[in-house]
Amino acid sequence: MTQLHDLTVAQLAQKLKAREVSAVEAAGHFLGRVKAQADLGAFLATNEDATLAQARAADARIAAGEAAPLLGVPIAHKDIFVTQDFPSTAGSKMLEAYRSPFDATVVSKLAEAGAVSLGKLNCDEFAMGSSNENSAYQVVKNPWDKSRIPGGSSGGSAVAVAARLAPAVTGTDTGGSIRQPASFCGITGIKPTYGRASRYGMIAFASSLDQAGPMARTAEDCALLLSALCGPDLDRDSTSLDVPAEDFTRGLDGSVAGLRIGVPKEFFGPGLSDDVRSALEGALKQYEALGARIVEVSLPRTELAIPVYYIIAPAEASSNLSRFDGVKFGHRARQYGDLLDMYKKTRAEGFGDEVKRRIMIGTYVLSHGYYDAYYLQAQKIRRMIADDFQQAFKQCDLIAGPVAPSVAWKLGEHGNDPLADYLADIFTLPGSLAGLPGMSIPAGFGVGGMPVGLQLIGNYLQEGRLLNAAHKFQQATDHHLRQPEGF
């Protein structure tokens, strides 16, 4: 018999609407699973009373005949979004005791659409990381192989979906943090065009890159959530695009016949592992079988995306994280001398290694005498990278390639070498710098039976086209239906 956690969001929403299951039952079922799988480290906080209260409210709305798209569907939020009902830590000791007086826009939009919040999901500290080993609280384990990383920084989010602890979740993507953990955990995730989802209430890492998006098992579910969480938030977010919300589920059944899929030659160079290459070649063949046309394109500045991103993101992080000074909110050191000493000790105690490293890099590249050589140069190359995409989109409708050079690596494998993590971001960074929408869909399996994701990148505001292409692929394949043993 199909259990509640085996249902997709679309299927569960249908059952809730038909009153075959209540929102309280659904919430209770998933809360039970979260508790039973605590060793995965996916959740940082739950609040059963708040969840059940939301579920009861959803049941009342259903009983009143309301038809919101996610009415009663349990979801969970990456702990980078602030929430009133749950702690909001951004995976950092700095915010251990922090309670937000408001909900992030993404959280309130999903609540308006009827979603019931199961709690907060583990992430790399302030969303800085590609392995989810940088959370100040606990390591997250990949359910496909618990000795491996889930990917980061939305690792808790990806694991919650892969292990069926939640039908869908929110994540954020700054340099690939939705797409890479989605790929490593065998689920579907989409980062929309920069500015389509409000950043209000997202604890800021790199403001010109951070973008919220959904993660779920299918493209159809991602379309449902994305429709709810996008939309202008002009009064509260100065980086919000003035583009109306869209119903992304409407275009899912469009044909991909004749769709031109660009494959950047730089994405298939010697750095790509054989197992990932072979899975992706299979996926591209599948698209050809569906009538799409594969065309070779070039993104010549791909390699430069790594230094450019790791200059810009830390520069913005050093500025954003200056607010954590022990005065207004968050941790304050117990022992200190004067005000400067309080700042330094507070920040030394509150931040982890990766955050300190990025603050140091950012402070340096913005400091007097180095700004032009590093930060300004990086912003100019960022323009060139964005232009390269526009050149490529003259020849194709969307771009396909790997999400990461390999499958998920072993916990601790990159040990004390943060550069190894940085280099693994090579295929997700270019799209992030350009602000383009991108997604990862399950495309096969590689070494150790680990999932491999296919990255699809669209032109600005082309989320509908991406989701349609992903949905068609999922109708023809079963990679997204496979699940890790024991879950």
Next chain:
Amino acid sequence: MSLNSQDISRIANLARLELTPQESERMLSQINGFFDIVEKMRAVDTTGVEPLPHPVATVQEVALRLREDVANPAIDREANQQSAPAIERGLFLVPKVIE
């Protein structure tokens, strides 16, 4: 280019971070490793290229949106200060800064 331990100490001071000697040493080697990668970027000819500080500029004109300069009654001081480490009568407390 290569940073030395004095540079690390200067940057840490600017960043308001206290680093232990071990952390400083580790940071020095990791940051120098990072800047080896960055050198590739510095060699690119960007003459005449406009920087792209914000991707919104690729989609629509970027204009700083300012709200009306009026007090917002929705701001709840007590709620906003509930996570402050030290407050007194609605004010944030910090160590003495004036002798």
